Amino acid sequence: MTAPAIHASRLTRRFGDTVAVAGVDLSVAAGEIYGFLGPNGAGKSTCVRMLCTLLAPTSGSATVAGHNVLSDPGQVRLRIGVALQDAALDPKLTGRELLAVQARLYGMSKRQAAIRLGELAGLVDMTAIDRRIETYSGGMRRRLDLAAALIHDPEVVFMDEPTTGLDPDSRVRVWDELRRLNRDAGVTVFLTTQYLEEADELADRVGIICRGELVAEGAPTDLKRRIGTDVIIVAVDGDAHAAAEAVRPVAGVESVEVHGDELTVAVQDGSRSVSPVAVALDTNGATVTDLRLRSPSLDDVYLELTGARLAVEGS
Ligand SMILES: Nc1ncnc2c1ncn2[C@@H]1O[C@H](COP(=O)(O)OP(=O)(O)O)[C@@H](O)[C@H]1O
Ligand SMILES: [Mg+2]
Structure with a gap:
């Protein structure tokens, strides 16, 4: 060494x-x-x-x-x-x-x-x-x-x-x-x-x-990775709670929360779960208007460790 x-x-x-x-x-x-x-x-x-x-x-x-x-x-x-x-x-x-x-x-x-x-x-x-x-x-x-x-x-x-x-x-x-x-x-x-x-x-x-x-x-x-999971944010047109129930059993999904017409789906591995989640929604007749994958950022890490956001913006 x-x-x-x-x-x-x-x-x-x-x-x-x-x-x-x-x-x-x-x-x-x-x-x-x-x-x-x-x-x-x-x-x-x-x-x-x-x-x-x-x-x-x-x-x-x-x-x-x-x-x-x-x-x-x-x-x-x-x-x-x-x-x-x-x-x-x-x-x-x-x-x-x-x-x-x-x-x-x-x-x-x-x-x-x-x-x-x-x-x-x-x-x-x-x-x-x-x-x-x-x-x-x-x-x-x-x-x-x-x-x-x-x-x-x-x-x-x-x-x-x-x-x-x-x-x-x-x-x-x-x-x-x-x-x-x-x-x-x-x-x-x-x-x-x-x-x-x-x-x-x-x-x-x-x-x-x-x-x-x-x-x-x-x-x-x-x-x-240490501070958390990836999150898939899904906006649906229609019954968000029904859509949430459709997503819950998908492999790799850890939790689903509903906020208005938006689902926050916590998953172990975002890149693997995006398509099964989309398929489950489609199979259950949900109309998806937006679907985004959000990985934890260093800012999330920073917040978790220090209790504050690093306010400076990179331009
Ligand atoms: N020469 C100095 N005399 C007194 N305080 C200092 C001096 N240099 C740095 N400090 C203080 O030490 C702390 C760390 O400063 P610094 O190392 O410059 O931080 P950073 O580079 O991360 O902005 C700050 O509270 C700063 O005010
Ligand atoms: Mg400095």
């Missing part, structure tokens, strides 16, 4: 009376995309800053890329790429200059940097690379900052809310690039997000953080 790319044990950080991160245990395998999901103030950035050696833990410990963040921060820094939430890019530099500075910091030759820039062309707007950063849109700046974090081909990358505030086009480009780097270069990705959709789309495994604590962890599908 290879050592995990990121390992944290009882990682804790206090600011005065505020416990920003409260004893988080984490283990992220090499080559994994791990999504740290939680609302504003949950402790995501504080956790990232500790893992990136930018902030000392109050207690607990962590290793990243095989090196201890406290006793060996230099070794950690050489192996990681970091894009923080509040990146300040020098507006007078051009995109190319910024990337060159970053490459030089890591001891890369001009040739290496140029090759690497070509590889990151999916993130950077090459038509704007020789323009000053002050002329860039928010999305262009953010993507340039992500490219700067990746220029030295790090083993592990930390991205703190990489797509917050990005337009849909930029968001998709960032997702595609992270997926590509993960798939082709085996880069381990630790990203934080407030977007359920992003965690669901991108992460192999999701950790849900709430008030400094990791309240759940798992693959998105497992997290969803």
Whole structure:
């Protein structure tokens, strides 16, 4: 077994009376995309800053890329790429200059940097690379900052809310690039997000953080399955109670509730039950006006675990 790319044990950080991160245990395998999901103030950035050696833990410990963040921060820094939430890019530099500075910091030759820039062309707007950063849109700046974090081909990358505030086009480009780097270069990705959709789309495994604590962890599908069943919503024209009785005996149906002219049918496996349910309704002469399958979402998981909906909308 290879050592995990990121390992944290009882990682804790206090600011005065505020416990920003409260004893988080984490283990992220090499080559994994791990999504740290939680609302504003949950402790995501504080956790990232500790893992990136930018902030000392109050207690607990962590290793990243095989090196201890406290006793060996230099070794950690050489192996990681970091894009923080509040990146300040020098507006007078051009995109190319910024990337060159970053490459030089890591001891890369001009040739290496140029090759690497070509590889990151999916993130950077090459038509704007020789323009000053002050002329860039928010999305262009953010993507340039992500490219700067990746220029030295790090083993592990930390991205703190990489797509917050990005337009849909930029968001998709960032997702595609992270997926590509993960798939082709085996880069381990630790990203934080407030977007359920992003965690669901991108992460192999999701950790849900709430008030400094990791309240759940798992693959998105497992997290969803853990909290419940699929639901088929059927609208009928006519006697909904009779329709409910027709559906009840169908294999895989766990419960049927009637609300007005709508049936809520809880089933073990939605994709398997849709057609038997539809057939039973048809056989019993029910007129179906609408039929929808609803799988539990990460938002349902989040609600179950924390008692609150994650209010932020992914755009
Ligand atoms: N430098 C700091 N000084 C005081 N409190 C802080 C500091 N950084 C973060 N906090 C507090 O710690 C908590 C977690 O913040 P943060 O890690 O930024 O959460 P997130 O990134 O999930 O929004 C919040 O209550 C925040 O106000
Ligand atoms: Mg944050």
